[in-house]
Amino acid sequence: MKLSGQVAIVTGGASNIGKAVGWRLAREGAQVIIADINFAAAEKVAADITEAGFKALPHRVDVSSKKEVQDMIRKGEEELGRIDILANVAGILGPSAPVSEISEEDWDRVLAINLKGTFLCCQAAIDGMIKRGYGRIVNISSVSGKEGNPMLAPYVSSKAGVIAFTKSLGKEIAKTGVTVNCISPTMIEGELVKQMSESYFQSLLDKIPMGRLGKPEEVAGLLNYLVSDEAGFITGQCYDLSGGRSVY
């Protein structure tokens, strides 16, 4: 129970990776706010965590809305006294199409949720963290944000932006006691994978030296380390979680 007494917000906490992160932080003793645009699913995750004897509350948020993000942080601080941990997991894949066919609306939507959403959540949370002299932020990027990926330009660009933003903010507030890092996973088990054709799935698998997908719990494990007290000298970094795929 290393996070006992701490308060954590997990955006995208209603599904797959965010859900695993919520469970892990709760098991470590944190009081977790499961924040998601899908409130019904967030409620279910929070109820399951609570039923298992840990602490969780659901919250509805659209991370691309500045007002909703500010309300989420304010509510968390007012009702629970503090936000120690922010895990920015919410994200969408967006269209899979050549650049010539991507609409301006789709481009804006993906960037608004994945990149602006990460910025808005960090911006709203850091004031209180800096005042208290302690905070741990982890953003979820993607290995594709480092490598590039055909047919997914908005997603990949947003995830590259998340890495650059993490490095910038980490350096900017390095002396405050607040650390900011990100994780860039390769393909993780979940619904997305189930929708892929056999050949596309195999082509992705072939890129991973370990020959398997990652598990949501493995993302949660790394994130749990990065939000721990032990990771106090780590900031502005991007950690790969790729079964040996990433080479830089």
Ligand SMILES: NC(=O)c1ccc[n+]([C@@H]2O[C@H](COP(=O)([O-])OP(=O)(O)OC[C@H]3O[C@@H](n4cnc5c(N)ncnc54)[C@H](O)[C@@H]3O)[C@@H](O)[C@H]2O)c1
């Ligand atoms: N699954 C993978 O293979 C993989 C690989 C690399 C990176 N990632 C990243 O990890 C994160 C989680 O992926 P996942 O597989 O768990 O996806 P998922 O689709 O299962 O979960 C994403 C969650 O974000 C929520 N969400 C979407 N838009 C939102 C918004 N505007 N405001 C608040 N919540 C919103 C969804 O409701 C959902 O609960 C994403 O950022 C994704 O890009 C995933």
